[in-house]
Amino acid sequence: MTGYFLQAFIYLVAAVIAVPLAKRLGLGSVLGYLIAGVVIGPVIGLVGSETTxxxxxxxxxxxxxxxxxxxxxxxxxxxxxxxxxxxxxxxxxxxxxxxxxxxxxxxxxxxxxxxxxxxxxxxxxxxxxxxxxxxxxxxxxxxxxxxxxxxxxxxxxxxxxxxxxxxxxxxxxxxxSQAVVAKAAEHHDDLSLVAGLPGWAYAIVIILAIVGVVVGGHYLSRPLFRFVASSGLREIFTATALMLVIGIAALMSLVGxxxxxxxxxxxxxxxxxxxxxxxxxxxxxxxxxxxxxxxxxxxxxxxxxxxxxxxxxxxxxxxxxxxxxxxxxxxxxxxxxxxxxxxxxxxxxxxxxxxxxxxxxxxxxxxxxxxxxxxxxxxxxxxxxxxxxxxxxxxxxxxxxxxxxEAKNEREADEIDEQGKVIIAGIGRFGQIVNRLLASNGVQTVVLDHSVTQIDNMRQINIKSFFGDATRHDLLHTAGIEEAKLFIVAIDDKERATELVHYIKQTYPQVRVLARAYDRGHHYSLRCAGADYVISETYRSALALGTEALKNLGVHPFRAEQQKATFVETEARSKEKLYQTWLDSTEEDRFNTSYVELFNQLESTLSDIMKQERTDKHTKSERGWTPPPKVFNDEVEQGLVEKHDH
Missing domain, CATH: 1.20.1530.20 (Na+/H+ antiporter like fold)
Incomplete structure (x- = not known):
């Protein structure tokens, strides 16, 4: 038994070390596993005859x-x-x-x-x-x-x-090898349902096995899984799944x-x-x-x-x-x-x-x-x-x-024959919405995107856009960057987006730059590069969904909107502290211990604020909501307690 434990430990150690390294180097997990096997086998000799x-x-x-x-x-x-x-x-x-x-x-x-x-x-x-x-x-x-x-x-x-x-x-x-073959044949017969059968019988057994898998999988599996699922034990469902796969594999092997x-x-x-x-x-x-x-x-x-x-x-x-x-x-x-x-x-x-x-x-x-x-x-x-x-x-x-x-994008950049108050870099899912809102309000925009396919798709729905790389200085000049009031960055590549913001603010400081961030780290990078306004692409949609979740849990719509507004205000107050902590840290360790500790403190503060009743005043966004009756919150809380007790 000790030998099996040692062999298992060797294989696992090899995988744990080699695979993450291979992934980090861009080689893929498969090559990592293969290299691990070579090292513990032919190179070091930790494993040997049991490999087969x-x-x-x-x-x-x-x-x-x-x-x-x-x-x-x-x-x-x-x-x-x-x-x-x-x-x-x-x-x-x-x-x-x-x-x-x-x-x-x-x-x-x-x-x-x-x-x-x-x-x-x-x-x-x-x-x-x-x-x-x-x-x-x-x-x-x-x-x-x-x-x-x-x-x-x-x-x-x-x-x-x-x-x-x-x-x-x-x-x-x-x-x-006649003797060896006889022995192998004898062993094969013990583990086969078709050994020695004539051809027609062998064909019938194979057909019956396949039909059994299809019919059983369609009609018998559902009642079985419902019965197992009713037990509420995840490990039994796992056992059932393994039983199904192993059983079918065994059946197929028995019929050849x-x-x-x-x-x-x-x-x-x-x-x-x-x-x-x-x-x-x-x-x-x-x-x-x-x-x-x-x-x-x-x-x-x-x-x-x-x-x-x-x-x-x-x-x-x-x-x-x-x-x-x-x-x-x-x-x-x-x-x-x-x-x-x-x-x-x-x-x-x-x-x-x-x-x-x-x-x-x-x-x-x-x-x-x-x-x-x-x-x-x-x-x-x-x-x-x-x-x-x-x-x-x-x-x-x-x-x-x-x-x-490169071949797809080697077509020459379009000749930009328009100039507008707003230049939008990127016409993906995010840039489309921004452009539609501005255009519907009569704002003249110039849209640039380096994807041929995306540009062609936009033109099919009559959204005028130009093929070209927004990081090219000559294209920005042709698009009228000197006279533009706003430059909106909505490209997917985080590094290119940050570099573009930095270039615009350094070269054309009079132009306000509004940028879309991929995540919190990218948000800080864009702000550090000089962006005048940065928003995370999922922030507003996540707030809307979270508010809807509160409503579905029984929280009155007015109270849910209050909590959302409180969340936004608290986030806005804490944003500067987190940014300064990130800014003061080293390039290699942006999200260090100090940042994590501050973030956890602010999360605790947020939790305390959320528990407080706000009866002093309402924000502008809340005034369109009808407040709940005085006893509403007590009734909701009592109802949730009763549900929990049942």
């Missing part, structure tokens, strides 16, 4: 991930992507497998070996790709959707591959299907369930931990002895496989009209081999399709290609995507 066993256990993270992915997909959405799923996904698997097979055959590798290798390398890493898409917000892009379609088809394709591989058995390998495919199907069935979000929140922590453990085992499982002995071969095969897959995917992206940066995202993200490659390699050895020595080399190629994948995403983020963004 743990990897089989950690592969359940992929199963859970596909269940969560299925929960996000409604059946209508899945039906809508059927063309991309079958066409793009099917062609990718077939073309890649045949291309790799053909290249392998050119190097005098037997056709059965070559076909098995082609099938193995036609698969990509569902775990790494979907995890990275989720982290980087790429799932909803055209490239992300296309990649997901291919990954889903690959998971489905594993089933016929597992059926085909035994037919490729090499007689020489069968003769050498992919557990990942079964749980994905169950997730799709439950996508319209009212318990979907609760299921997802319960499964998510287990999924994340197991996926992280899986990536660590991939890194820890790299055999550096084999790598150094066959360094040229392994590196050449890894680069060759990734290059072949990239070219195939790029060609398919042209055929299926995946455009722009999405084309490169699609091709780069799927260029690696996948975790199911380990499963197929093990299966080929068990069924005497590939020799053990070749399997070890190919396993190393699969692991290294997965290890290099985060680097491809970094290449996409830092080299390819910026070039396409």
């Amino acid at each position: 066993t743990i990897q089989h256990f950690a592969e359940f993270g992929v199963v859970m991930m596909l269940f969560v992915v299925g929960l996000e997909l409604e059946p209508k959405m899945l039906w809508g992507m059927r063309h991309r799923l079958l066409g793009l996904g099917g062609l990718q698997v077939v073309v890649t497998a045949l291309t790799v097979m053909g290249i392998a055959h050119l190097f005098d590798i037997a056709w059965s070996y070559a076909l098995a290798i082609g099938l193995i390398f036609s698969l990509s890493s569902t775990a790494i790709v979907l995890q990275t898409f989720s982290e980087k917000g790429l799932s909803k892009t055209e490239g992300g959707k296309s990649a997901f379609s291919v990954l889903l088809f690959q998971d489905i394709a594993v089933i016929p591959m597992l059926a085909l591989i035994p037919l490729l058995a090499v007689p020489e390998l069968v003769a050498k 299907l992919s557990p990942a495919l079964g749980t994905f199907l169950a997730g799709v069935v439950l996508a319209n369930s009212e318990f979907r979000h609760e299921l997802e929140s319960n499964i998510e922590p287990f999924k994340g931990l197991l996926l992280g453990l899986f990536f660590i085992t991939v890194g820890a499982g790299i055999d550096f002895n084999v790598l150094f002995d066959q360094f040229g071969t392994v590196i050449g095969l890894t680069i060759g496989v990734m290059l072949v897959k990239f070219i195939v995917l790029l060609v398919l992206s042209f055929i299926f009209k995946v455009k722009g940066s999405d084309r490169w995202l699609f091709a780069l993200s799927l260029a690696q081999a996948g975790e199911f490659g380990f499963v197929l390699l093990s299966y080929t050895v068990q069924n005497n399709v590939l020799p053990e020595s070749m399997s070890q080399t190919l396993s190393l190629v699969v692991a290294l290609s997965m290890f290099l994948t985060p680097g491809l995403f970094i290449l996409y983020d830092r080299v390819i995507l910026p070039r396409f963004c």
Whole structure:
């Protein structure tokens, strides 16, 4: 038992140290896990022979991930992507497998070996790709959707591959390992519902299993979850969610299907369930931990002895496989009209081999399709290609995507043929409202935005705006900055917004600058830069919603408006103290202990003020409200007490 605790501690320490560092360096969590595995495995040697066993256990993270992915997909959405799923996904698997097979055959590798290798390398890493898409917000892009379609088809394709591989058995390998095969077959029979069945019976069992998952998920899951939810015990709901996923995975394994495919199907069935979000929140922590453990085992499982002995071969095969897959995917992206940066995202993200490659390699050895020595080399190629994948995403983020963004915005700035009293930088959701209010009151505005798409959208609804970067001095001059009375900063980039405010106040001090702040720190930065008026983008809406919440809790509307006004007044009085404390602190530690202590003191003062009755006078904003009866507050408080007691 002590050994298990130590191993668990080593894996967790490696993850806790490596992953945050990798995230901070912009490398992503997946590469952090892989590096952690390499360090504790081949480099330091803290883990060793148990890695393969743990990897089989950690592969359940992929199963859970596909269940969560299925929960996000409604059946209508899945039906809508059927063309991309079958066409793009099917062609990718077939073309890649045949291309790799053909290249392998050119190097005098037997056709059965070559076909098995082609099938193995036609698969990509569902775990790494979907995890990275989720982290980087790429799932909803055209490239992300296309990649997901291919990954889903690959998971489905594993089933016929597992059926085909035994037919490729090499007689020489069968003769050498006949005893081992018999033992494995005997063990397989003990854990299978379909071993020894004729083909027609096997097909019936598979159909019944799939129908059982669909029907059970649709009709039986809801009564079960309602019964469990009525207990009010969150841990029992978590146990039920795990029972569902593990049970479906076990059923799929017993009938010879992919557990990942079964749980994905169950997730799709439950996508319209009212318990979907609760299921997802319960499964998510287990999924994340197991996926992280899986990536660590991939890194820890790299055999550096084999790598150094066959360094040229392994590196050449890894680069060759990734290059072949990239070219195939790029060609398919042209055929299926995946455009722009999405084309490169699609091709780069799927260029690696996948975790199911380990499963197929093990299966080929068990069924005497590939020799053990070749399997070890190919396993190393699969692991290294997965290890290099985060680097491809970094290449996409830092080299390819910026070039396409520049290409989108490389159109020349519009010729500004108008000048107005007010210049607005940024016509996003915030700038639009400001501009509409001013324009409806007859104020002449000049709107600048550096997004081509945003400018075109505004012109479609007859809001005149000009394409151009508001930080360009020549454009500001053309827009009439010397004669303008107001300059409104409503751009999303915090640093650019602060620099723009500083430039305007330094160069054109007569122009009043009104700015939108993203958060409290940005608010202080804009004020420090010289802005005449700064407002946080969510401040007023949050006040309105909070006031409405008080009303919904039984507070009289007049009292709720009083409390809102009190909050605003108290905030205004404390704002200067907080700003001065922030200003006096160092650049590296703006929100230091002194600031936090002062903030907490002011929060305590705010709480005390809110408890006081205001009967002296009303602010201007309160005069339109009818005061509550004298006994109203007492009645409300009594009612809340009675509700609490019941």
